[in-house]
Amino acid sequence: MTTRYPRDRFDDVADGPRVGAHRGAQRRGRGWIAFAWAALATGVLVGLGVLVLALLNGSYSFTGSTEPSASSSASASATPSASASSPASQAPAAATPADQGSTTLVVLNGTTTTGLAAKASAALTSAGWKVTSTGDAGTTGTTATIVYYQQTSQAAVAQGIAKSLGVTAVQQSAAFPNADISVVLGADYAG
Structure with missing residues (x-):
């Protein structure tokens, strides 16, 4: 399936057998890839934020010690x-x-x-x-x-x-x- 682009200044060039600039067909699904990476980055940042707040609040610690900080x-x-x-x-x-x-x-x-x-x-x-x-x-x-x-x-x-x-x-x-x-x-x- 060929996509037709609107006419622009490259279509008026007549220096050879080709007319217009070469444009490849857009790949489908590229928007979902960017969305998936953004969602993953957001999840990682939210998870790190919750962990840091829990550590600062003192409600979670990585040691088994009962000594208070x-x-x-x-x-x-x-x-x-x-x-x-x-x-x-x-x-x-x-x-x-x-x-x-x-x-x-x-x-x-x-x-x-x-x-x-x-x-x-x-x-x-x-x-x-x-x-x-x-x-x-x-x-x-x-x-x-x-x-x-x-x-x-x-x-x-x-x-x-x-x-x-x-x-x-x-x-x-x-x-x-x-x-x-x-x-x-x-x-x-x-x-």
Whole structure:
């Protein structure tokens, strides 16, 4: 099937037996090839973007380690789910620093007071607890200091940490996935 092109200036050339420029027939399907490459590139870029955001957010890591990173724990939100909370009166007796074992402990400053997390970390260290890292909580308007723990078996250790800080609020929560026990310091913490 021959395609006829509109008449142009090359059709007026009369220097030989041929008239007009040679134009090959257009190949069918070339638009789909370009579309397929564009769709593939878009998919790869979206996938990489999601992966980078997940890594920056701390919701995904390539290591099997349970050690929290400073940037992940610093961006953690200080608002746990209310359904996962457990009153302190139902928790077992407080544990000692010797009972901590390999439990990771993070101290987060939930106020605008500079150096409060370091001050609390020093107090816990002098009481014998091993603080894994310190940082700022995701919010700065926290009024009450709360010790959050992930698993029921860590309730006694959380009670011991709360006792060392001179607070009583202890809650079970999955809001801080990068540490076994997270202390969010509020405006009530005097140090």
